[in-house]
Amino acid sequence: MPLSSQAEAGDEQYVLIASLDNVRNISNILKAIQFKDHATFLATSNGIKVTVEDSKCLQANAFIQADIFQEFIIKEDSVMFRVNMTVLLDCLSIFGSSAVPGMTTALRMCYSGYGFPLTLFLEEGGVVTVCKIKTQEPEETLDFDFCSTNVVNKVILQSDSLREAFSELDMTSEVMQITMSPDKPFFRLSTFGNSGSTHCDYPKDSDMMEIFQCTQTQTNRYKISLLKPSTKALALSCKVSVRTDNRGFLSLQYMIRNDDGQICFVEYYCCPDEEMAEEEP
Amino acid sequence: MKCVVAGSNVKVLGKAVHSLSRIGDELYFEPVESGLALRTVNLSRSAYACFLFNPLFFQQYDAEAPKEDSQFRCKIAMKSVQTIFKSLSTLEKTVEKCRIDLNLERSRLVFQLLCKYGITKTHKLSFQECESLQAVFAKEECVAILKAQPKLLVDTVMNFPATLEEVNVTVTGERVLFRNHLEEEQDITKLMVTEMSLAADEFDHFEAQEDISITFCLKELRGLLSFAESSGLPINIYFNDPGRPVIFSLDDPVLEVNFVLATLSDEDTRPHEHTVSGAKKRCPPQADTANSTFLSDDIDAYMIEMETTGLEEKQELPADMPSCSTERGTHHALDCFQENSGSDTESEEDIPGTPPQKKFRSLFFGSVLSPASRGPDQTLLNQEVLAEASDEDEAPK
Structure with missing residues (x-):
């Protein structure tokens, strides 16, 4: 999908807005499940579940509860999209991945819905970077029926x-x-x-x-x-x-x-x- | 056999394994009355190391052989032993005891680490029974003997780049010079040459009957130094003319360590002095290219390894290990000699195509004693022990 078709939207058009003072709080947890390129994000009012799978035999889920975020707004019951995990993590660590004391990167993550890119606003020391990552068709995740x-x-x-x-x-x-x-x-x-x-x-x-x-x-x-x-x-x-x-x-x-x-x-x-x-x- | 290592000695054992792993791919494990000997030799047989742990090192030590008639000895893959003692900080923090047991029924050497919180880690390693690995060296005959605190040598060696392969040590008058060894074809203009000069009084003991300059591999020495540094034991260095091995040794009431490293022979400058080196003559293909590096193969002459497959049924290595099968082939060849020697009546087992055992042995000893005794069996020696250039990590044999 060409970038032009994933149009930009104003704040009110976003179906999902999640802000966080310290991006490491989610980048670390995403790294814990980074063993394949693609991850499926499922956001509900409880938070975000990120799923990575391998060979139909292994599934990893990271649960990021809504209260981890300083701001978490979701306008639909559930929002689902797929992104390239490597690209996402590269963007999240765009100001450097090592922890510098007293220096944190703030993140505002926005998504306008199906067909739109995932937009990341990253700020550190007054410098803002905007990253747009193309989203992909979400795939059905495995149900391990682990009860x-x-x-x-x-x-x-x-x-x-x-x-x-x-x-x-x-x-x-x-x-x-x-x-x-x-x-x-x-x-x-x-x-x-x-x-x-x-x-x-x-x-x-x-x-x-x-x-x-x-x-x-x-x-x-x-x-x-x-x-x-x-x-x-x-x-x-x-x-x-x-x-x-x-x-x-x-x-x-x-x-x-x-x-x-x-x-x-x-x-x-x-x-x-x-x-x-x-x-x- | 059975032994138990307790407390901080587990870390010492771990450190020893780390040092040995810098040299060889196989660990020769030999429990004897006088203690547990851990030995190794590198692929090109230019370096040999031995740690002998006195029974007092152990909380419990029982070297009793499983069968009365024979002494139990084996070799195990260095990698698997390394895994057991992988993290020294973990060993220090969590391991309380290490038990080493021999399980003959299953042909496994069992290392059991008893850790804090009741956690136990059991490693059951397959092994190959083998003959003792011994290097022939005589410290008494050395013309130069130095003794130094580990820190002196560690600080000296630290100045050399990690990639440096060989170091040259020259004893002259009241000084010891350490410098990079330069190969002839190397362009000196592009190299950094580091040279350190230590005064005799920096050594605890300094004895040199004549000026000597030797060159040996640094990699193996680093292994010894890190062990010596952690244990704080002074290092004794014994050496002779170039081409003859240099011996580094540590002595402690409960531990004896010997590292024997080949030195480069110095044929260009002193062609007649060096009687032992026969490498050029023995391996004509290398002779053309032979810069002095190849001559470090000379240690072949000092190494004696006798292996046997007489106990082959004991070997229970997985069949899918390619290295085993090739090794067995070697063993067979050696085995013939072993058997011949075992029975004094030499004619009993006359295997065609194999020279009598005594000659084989004398080849090994002979090369130490005099080059003249090398007879028509040179090719055999080449096949058995001739190794590739010493300064490369080779593929498994």
Whole structure:
């Protein structure tokens, strides 16, 4: 769609206006789900949900609640559009991505509706940059049908402990195996690489374990290549909830505290690996 | 075998692995009565390193071999060991104990890190049984012996660019000069030459019977220096004429470290002095291009590695590792020699096409002793140990 057809509109024509004093509060959380180029934005009166998907097997959602924004106006029940994530993040960090103390970039994000570009007004130190990003046809996002009533096992961990395990992942292993069980080993992450296997065990009474609700022993494998992107979210988060449902689907929810102490959530859903090879003890 | 490393010693072990990983791709793991030896050698066999941890280093140490008749030794992929000790700050902050166990039924060497908050990390590594890796060197015979605090050498080496491959050390009179090694074809006008001069009294010990100038790879030395710096142990340096190895060693009641690095032979200036070097003669294809760099291959002559596949059924490496299969081929070749030597009756196993074992051995030792003993088996030696240029990171063998 040529730019000329995405016409400019006045303030009253915008269906969505969201303003924020510190752009890092959303750019950080968007980086946590940046593993594919395109993201679907769905705005409702509660806030904005940004969805990125890969291979129909992995879905990441970032929830930016309305109260994260200093101004949040939505004139329709829901507004949906798709943008290039790389371009969006480049624009958001147009004044530089490193945090300079006492210097923040303010953002006003406006959208006039279907067919219009997403307009970003970025201001830092009296300098205003206007970025217009072409929007794309929104695509249907996957419904993982991950329902809390079907959750079999759930643990909530301090992210620190999991971060370490993920940073040392044996990338020669194709899969990561997650074992959750009411009995030993309780919560175990395993990899099976070229030079042997690695297990990382978390006892249920560990100080790192906030909640341990495992009802039955479950062992599922997930492609490491799919889980790897979630380490971005893990790095930013303070707590993580790991849940599996009766089909073996994995939900990872990350609690992320932004610069202003507000809390946002990023969620990853991942399908289990179908082939369950014979288990290595 | 079984051992437990506790507290801050886990970090020392981790540091040692980091140092070793700068040299070789395989870690030779050898628990003996006198302690746990971790060794490695680089691909071109121009550098060898050994850490010997005394039993007192461990909270618990039991080197008992799983089978009574044989000593257990193995080699493991350096990468996988590195993964275990990847983050030194994590080791320091969270790891309370490290247990190393041998699980013979599953042929796995098990490293278990017991961390804070009850978290345990278990690494089960596959291994290959092998013979001991030894370098032949004699510190006593060295004509120059220096002893320095790690900081002195760290501060000196810090001045060289990180890309510098070789450094030249000259001992003359009461001074030690460190400078970049310049290759003949390098255009001096485009190079920065750094030279540092240290007075003898900066060293804790300074003993040089004659003026000597040696050149060796800096990369391996950096590994040792970072370990020495963190442990605060003084570094002893032993060296001889150019072309003969330089030995860096650290001594501690619970730890002994030796790094043996090849030095460039100095044939242009002192053609007759250097009896050991046979590299030019041994590898004619290289001889034409042989600038002195290639001669660092000389360390071949000092290295002895004996490997065997007599215990091949123990090897349980995944079949999809290409490097294994090629290595096995090598082992077979060596195995013949090993078996021949094992039984004193040499004629028992006469494998066609393979020279008698004794000659093979004498080739190794012989090249250390005298070049004259090198007989018609030169090609064999070339095949087995001849390595590529020492200053490049090679593809896996």
